Structure formats: C-alpha cells, structure tokens
Amino acid sequence: MTKGIGSASLGLVVALCMTGQASAKPEFEYGPVFSSFGKHAPVEDVSFTENQTFEVAFDVAKAASPGEVNRKFESLARFINMHVANGVKPENLSLALVVHGSATEEMLKTELFKQRKGQPNGNEVLLTALIEQGVKVIVCGQSAAAHGVEKSALIDGVVMDLSAMTAHARLAQKGYSVNPF
Structure with missing residues (x-):
C-alpha cells in the first residue's frame, strides 16, 4: 500500500510541474x-x-568559527529585513540579543579578538549595524568572567548584565518573547 501512495505522490508532483502549478525556488x-x-x-x-509590534529576544551561546559571522546573529538581521520588507515599521521592532557561552568572545573588539583567535572578529560589523538599528546587545557577565572578557574590551554599544538568565528575566518583564531559533 505504501508503494501505491509513493507512486501517486510522484505522479502528482510530475503533474504539477507539467501544468506550471509548482513554482521555482x-x-x-x-x-x-x-x-x-x-x-x-x-x-x-x-x-x-x-x-x-514585536518584542523578541534572541539567545546565542555557540560561537562561529573564528573570523566568520555567527549564523545566529545573522538570523536577527534576517528577522529585521523580512519584517520591514513586509510592512512592519522599524520603530515597532524591539529586539535584543543575549550572548553567553563560547559566543561571548565574539563580543570583543576586532583587535582583541584577533589577539586571541588569530583572525579578525567577523561579527563586529554586523553587531555594530544591529546596535545602530536599536537592537539591545547584552553579554552575560558570568560567561564574560569565565572567558576573561572585560567590559572595556567589548564592541561599542554592547552591554553586560549579571548573567544571561538575568538579561532574559529582565526582558521577559518588559514583554519580550524568546525566539526559539
């Protein structure tokens, strides 16, 4: 019986393609x-x-390969682009990025990141652009301590909270949901 369903499904796909009802990517x-x-x-x-309006916090704990853009940071830029492209006013987007774990070092200014990792920080341009668009970029103070990251070493505009848990609790009190992706 499964074989028949598979053949029928294949036939439907072929028929849709032939009639132009299946569209290109x-x-x-x-x-x-x-x-x-x-x-x-x-x-x-x-x-x-x-x-x-949207009030959304993005949580990032895993670093990208040194010198590369963190895909999770770029997801936040995609969120902004796709919503504004579909009519949401930029001023109606209240977004935050909470960073902890190995991603903490990606909050370092490029020269300091390069000293540690041997590559420029591939995230500084994106993070700066996000901050310029009003995104709150928050680094976990506990992860910063564990990774030896001082406030003075952070990219301009990045703020430090007591912990990622604290940052999420504060954001939740202001009505932010956590993006699960």
Whole structure:
C-alpha cells in the first residue's frame, strides 16, 4: 500500500510541474534594512496590522568559527529585513540579543579578538549595524568572567548584565518573547 501512495505522490508532483502549478525556488535577497546581512525570501499573502509590534529576544551561546559571522546573529538581521520588507515599521521592532557561552568572545573588539583567535572578529560589523538599528546587545557577565572578557574590551554599544538568565528575566518583564531559533 505504501508503494501505491509513493507512486501517486510522484505522479502528482510530475503533474504539477507539467501544468506550471509548482513554482521555482524564490530568490533570497538582502534588504531593506541591511544590504550585506539577513537574506530572506518573499512569502505571498502575508500581512501585518498597521501597528504590528514585536518584542523578541534572541539567545546565542555557540560561537562561529573564528573570523566568520555567527549564523545566529545573522538570523536577527534576517528577522529585521523580512519584517520591514513586509510592512512592519522599524520603530515597532524591539529586539535584543543575549550572548553567553563560547559566543561571548565574539563580543570583543576586532583587535582583541584577533589577539586571541588569530583572525579578525567577523561579527563586529554586523553587531555594530544591529546596535545602530536599536537592537539591545547584552553579554552575560558570568560567561564574560569565565572567558576573561572585560567590559572595556567589548564592541561599542554592547552591554553586560549579571548573567544571561538575568538579561532574559529582565526582558521577559518588559514583554519580550524568546525566539526559539
């Protein structure tokens, strides 16, 4: 019986392709806020109310390979680009990035990161751009202590809280949800 279902499914896919009902893969694009980060694809028939707001915290604990952009940081840029592209006002996005664990060292200014890792910090440009768009970038003080990261070594605009747990608790009290991706 499973074989019949598989054949029927294959037949349906072939029929859809032949009738033009199956479409090509959409192009992922940058923008409209970030021109070098946060590629996203258009999705038809998605709408938001005129005053739609989002209060979302992103949690990142794992570092990228030295010198590379952390994919989780770029997810935040994608969130901004895709929502603004679909009509959400930038001023209606209240976003935070809470960083801990091995990703803590990615909060270092490039020259200090390079001293430790032998590569420039591939995240500084993106993090600075996110901060310029109003994203709160918060590093865990406990992880900073564990990794020997001092406040003075942080990228301009990054703030330190007592812990990642504290930062998330404070954000939750302000109505932020935690992005699970």
